[in-house]
Amino acid sequence: MIDKRLFDLPGMKKYAGILGVLVFIQAIAIIVQARALSIAIVNLWNLQSFNTVIVPAIVFTVAFLARHLLTVTENRVLFPFVAKTSGDMREDLMAKIFRLGPAEIDKRGTGNIVTMALEGIDQVQTYLMLVIIKILDMSITPWLILLYVLFLRWEQAIFLFAIFPVIILFMIILGLAAQSKADRQYEGYQRLSNHFVDTLRGLPTLKQLGLSKRYADNVYEVSESYRKETMSTLKIALTSTFALDFFTTLSIAVVAVFLGFDLMDGKVMLLPALTILVLAPEYFLPIRNFANDYHATLNGKNAMSAVLAVLHEPEMTEREVLPDLKWNNDSTLKLDHVSLTYPDTKQPTLKDISIDIKGMQKIGIIGASGSGKSTLINLIGGFLSPDDKGRISIDGQSLPHLNQANWQKNFLYIPQNPYLFHATLADNISFYVSNATESEIKNAADKAGLSNWIKTLPDGLNTMIGEGARTVSGGQAQRIALARAFLDPSRKVLLFDEPTAHLDIETEASLKNDILPVFNDHLVFFATHRLHWIGDMDYVLVMDHGRLVEQGTPDELAQRNGDYVKLRSEMGAADL
Numbered sequence: 001m002i003d004k005r006l007f008d009l010p011g012m013k014k015y016a017g018i019l020g021v022l023v024f025i026q027a028i029a030i031i032v033q034a035r036a037l038s039i040a041i042v043n044l045w046n047l048q049s050f051n052t053v054i055v056p057a058i059v060f061t062v063a064f065l066a067r068h069l070l071t072v073t074e075n076r077v078l079f080p081f082v083a084k085t086s087g088d089m090r091e092d093l094m095a096k097i098f099r100l101g102p103a104e105i106d107k108r109g110t111g112n113i114v115t116m117a118l119e120g121i122d123q124v125q126t127y128l129m130l131v132i133i134k135i136l137d138m139s140i141t142p143w144l145i146l147l148y149v150l151f152l153r154w155e156q157a158i159f160l161f162a163i164f165p166v167i168i169l170f171m172i173i174l175g176l177a178a179q180s181k182a183d184r185q186y187e188g189y190q191r192l193s194n195h196f197v198d199t200l201r202g203l204p205t206l207k208q209l210g211l212s213k214r215y216a217d218n219v220y221e222v223s224e225s226y227r228k229e230t231m232s233t234l235k236i237a238l239t240s241t242f243a244l245d246f247f248t249t250l251s252i253a254v255v256a257v258f259l260g261f262d263l264m265d266g267k268v269m270l271l272p273a274l275t276i277l278v279l280a281p282e283y284f285l286p287i288r289n290f291a292n293d294y295h296a297t298l299n300g301k302n303a304m305s306a307v308l309a310v311l312h313e314p315e316m317t318e319r320e321v322l323p324d325l326k327w328n329n330d331s332t333l334k335l336d337h338v339s340l341t342y343p344d345t346k347q348p349t350l351k352d353i354s355i356d357i358k359g360m361q362k363i364g365i366i367g368a369s370g371s372g373k374s375t376l377i378n379l380i381g382g383f384l385s386p387d388d389k390g391r392i393s394i395d396g397q398s399l400p401h402l403n404q405a406n407w408q409k410n411f412l413y414i415p416q417n418p419y420l421f422h423a424t425l426a427d428n429i430s431f432y433v434s435n436a437t438e439s440e441i442k443n444a445a446d447k448a449g450l451s452n453w454i455k456t457l458p459d460g461l462n463t464m465i466g467e468g469a470r471t472v473s474g475g476q477a478q479r480i481a482l483a484r485a486f487l488d489p490s491r492k493v494l495l496f497d498e499p500t501a502h503l504d505i506e507t508e509a510s511l512k513n514d515i516l517p518v519f520n521d522h523l524v525f526f527a528t529h530r531l532h533w534i535g536d537m538d539y540v541l542v543m544d545h546g547r548l549v550e551q552g553t554p555d556e557l558a559q560r561n562g563d564y565v566k567l568r569s570e571m572g573a574a575d576l
């Protein structure tokens, strides 16, 4: 129930120490307050002079103020720590996601990551604010009060002590029920975020297919089920708060009744009896506070689990194994019996891949969809980590994986849908080269075949594009990616992952004219299932079910009458 991970947060021990001292003083203030109040009442009851009441009344007031001022102080002390911790957590989360790369976003979903980084961290902040002081309060205040009661009258101390584990047990049972509900609620929440973002992104497609109404219903259903989950969590929260309040009130009543009997029997004096009675609710207060907020904090706790799960995800270390590299005609890249298994699958997706590449070449990667082309490109780009067996090397330097800073500086990655930032066209082109001049950018745009389109734009290269601005067609997005490659001649390796897969034949043909020149003097990996590209390649890798079933020059493959020829006939001559 108490989250042990809290104490692993950096700096937590120091703050817990400071807050612990404050809570300790506060507990003493509570005892002093109860004692002073009791003395004042007993003196009044005994009809003593009013003067005997003044001092206890002042002490009571001071203790009362001190107690509440301490609450304010504790929050003041805690807030900067919580703000820093959650701020750091957000930064760490973003940095980690950047390091983990696109595979991580695929795995968790964009919507989920966005809500995690924005709202999730805010929930963590609320959670930390609510829970840290309450835990300290619960672990200090009741025990000091108990000690004092023990000193006044051991019978009541034992009763209070004995009832505590029962309450804890009670809370644990209700807490577990609430936790499983809240887990489901959080899953629902993640599903809702992913669903919502997906639907927004897919809206054009949904409209075209006439499915937007059905999807609106779908979003409604998902949010409705989230609402129900929230309500059922709240139901448990309310029930358990009620039960706990009832139970502690009952315990206080029992204490009062027995004190009453003892008073009548003359076994106890009025002052200690009254002090114990005033302190009894204070004894239960911290645990009630904790329980009352427990449900409010579950979301934050779950959000923190989600954030920590990402932060603790293993990532590829040893990113600096490769010494400085400028890919040139003599450079070599070697994969020797390399396999790759996705974390959540048992069978390897890439099996026993061996390639030996030297200098500048155009390498086509072909195969049916699902054969492992993207996985291979991602392995080469270092976005995915290979299995342990097998060897990878660049220029003879053996490497654990290709997530090498010095290798990644050498390539450009052009996927099916290159991402366009909400920025000007010029900024999108000069994305990799921040110091490019305007004429260099224009030149690159010309080479990529963008000039005719740019002429039609009101602000030319300074037109805003990306989400929320001018929309860009698939072919234009590819050309912008291509312009990035033209602009940065220092990146000699190009990784293409089906750049033309969703383009129509004419757009593809015109794009091809502009792409081919950039291939010269580069090492190109070009994954495609459109076989007409093969004629422009120097070398072809044929993938099938994660295996590299054939490799060679296009002519060799054509003559061999093996998998390539089979694939070609399966895909139909029309594509050639």
Ligand SMILES: Nc1ncnc2c1ncn2[C@@H]1O[C@H](COP(=O)(O)OP(=O)(O)O)[C@@H](O)[C@H]1O
Pocket (backbone or CB within 6 Å): 103, 106, 342, 343, 344, 345, 349, 367, 368, 369, 370, 371, 372, 373, 374, 375, 376
């Ligand atoms: N993130 C992933 N986790 C688990 N399996 C995956 C993942 N991405 C792809 N796969 C599986 O790996 C195989 C190869 O996929 P992929 O490399 O995308 O093929 P291609 O690009 O040739 O269409 C497929 O069976 C696919 O389902």
Ligand SMILES: [Mg+2]
Pocket (backbone or CB within 6 Å): 373, 374, 375, 497, 498
């Ligand atoms: Mg693919």
